[in-house]
Amino acid sequence: MTGERGPDGAWRAECLLARGVRVVGSAHPVAGSTNRPAVCDRIALHRCDLAAPAPLAALIVASAPDELYHLAAPSFVATAPAEQHALMTAIVLATQTIIATVAAEVPHCRVFLAGSSEMFGAVDVAPQNEATPFRPRAVYGLAKLCAHQVLDYYRRQHRLFACTGFLYNHESPRRGERFVTSKIARAAARISRGLERELRLGDLAARRDWGYAPDYVAAMAAMLRNDAPADFVIATGETHSVGEFAARAFACVGLDSREHIVVDPAFVRPPEPVPLVGDATAIRQSLGWRPTQRFEDMVGEMVDAELAQLTTTAAQDK
Ligand code: GDP
Numbered sequence: 001m002t003g004e005r006g007p008d009g010a011w012r013a014e015c016l017l018a019r020g021v022r023v024v025g026s027a028h029p030v031a032g033s034t035n036r037p038a039v040c041d042r043i044a045l046h047r048c049d050l051a052a053p054a055p056l057a058a059l060i061v062a063s064a065p066d067e068l069y070h071l072a073a074p075s076f077v078a079t080a081p082a083e084q085h086a087l088m089t090a091i092v093l094a095t096q097t098i099i100a101t102v103a104a105e106v107p108h109c110r111v112f113l114a115g116s117s118e119m120f121g122a123v124d125v126a127p128q129n130e131a132t133p134f135r136p137r138a139v140y141g142l143a144k145l146c147a148h149q150v151l152d153y154y155r156r157q158h159r160l161f162a163c164t165g166f167l168y169n170h171e172s173p174r175r176g177e178r179f180v181t182s183k184i185a186r187a188a189a190r191i192s193r194g195l196e197r198e199l200r201l202g203d204l205a206a207r208r209d210w211g212y213a214p215d216y217v218a219a220m221a222a223m224l225r226n227d228a229p230a231d232f233v234i235a236t237g238e239t240h241s242v243g244e245f246a247a248r249a250f251a252c253v254g255l256d257s258r259e260h261i262v263v264d265p266a267f268v269r270p271p272e273p274v275p276l277v278g279d280a281t282a283i284r285q286s287l288g289w290r291p292t293q294r295f296e297d298m299v300g301e302m303v304d305a306e307l308a309q310l311t312t313t314a315a316q317d318k
Pocket residue numbers: 169178179180181183200201202203204206207208242267268269
């Protein structure tokens with residue numbers, strides 16, 4: 001598994017360990033990173049940099065996995081040419097190295113690649129499904145599309161069991177702070193405890209198809225248990241606005257979000273022409289997968305986790 005320290009890597013590793021499966025994970029070698037889910041202490045964790053993937057290839061050969069979840073990818077907004085080059089290298093060339101290594105050394109291994117709704121990008125139809133043409137708007141989406149093409153090439157040429165999940169946004173208490181859901185859940189908890197007064201957000205009307213990360217990780221596993229490799233959209237098919245997310249999060253702590261939100265142009269991004277919302281009919285019909293967690297409950301779980309974290313921190317500070 002690559003991306004072991006990310007939310008999906010941690011959720012997937014926990015499921016596998018519960019079934020007694022040996023898990024080998026790789027994570028970016030960030031010195032002093034605080035983002036280390038507890039599950040990392042229970043698996044063989046290796047430091048591998050996607051920008052220089054030779055050690056990752058060696059790790060695949062040495063561990064000879066039956067399943068490989070390639071979840072790692074930098075997801076920063078790349079504007080300067082050098083940043084765009086770095087993003088393409090870490091996403092496309094690393095994927096090529098991983099899949100070529102599997103094809104040459106462990107061809108029985110089943111590979112899952114984390115694709116993204118951003119591969120659809122500037123679409124003119126909603127919802128999107130597996131037949132929707134790809135039109136990425138940002139280099140991240142372009143890189144994920146190229147990585148998917150790499151996977152498709154090796155799948156066809158080497159008859160690999162490899163597939164891409166086109167993952168729409170998926171949230172959980174493990175979501176990173178830079179995402180708006182985590183930012184809102186944290187602020188609602190902190191404001192309710194009197195630690196902060198306001199929350200500065202961008203466009204409250206922006207909409208996302210927000211799913212629950214553990215459900216999406218279950219979809220990945222189902223895809224690798226399929227009879228034949230196939231790519232699927234993994235989504236809820238529903239969108240909610242940032243304002244709705246905030247209203248629900250603040251309601252969980254008995255507050256009215258409108259009394260605490262300040263719209264700050266610094267966080268406003270250009271709106272999408274057509275909302276990214278996925279049609280997951282194909283995976284439901286083929287594999288019986290469907291989301292289990294309702295939007296309201298997911299928001300509540302994220303806020304509860306932030307409140308619990310504040311309680312723990314306060315107890316430690318005493
Ligand atoms: P992503 O854009 O899908 O990778 O996920 P984000 O969580 O970063 O953003 C989701 C949506 O929330 C986007 O349409 C943003 O424009 C919107 N948004 C509104 N205010 C904020 C904010 O303060 N921070 C972030 N990250 N996004 C915001």
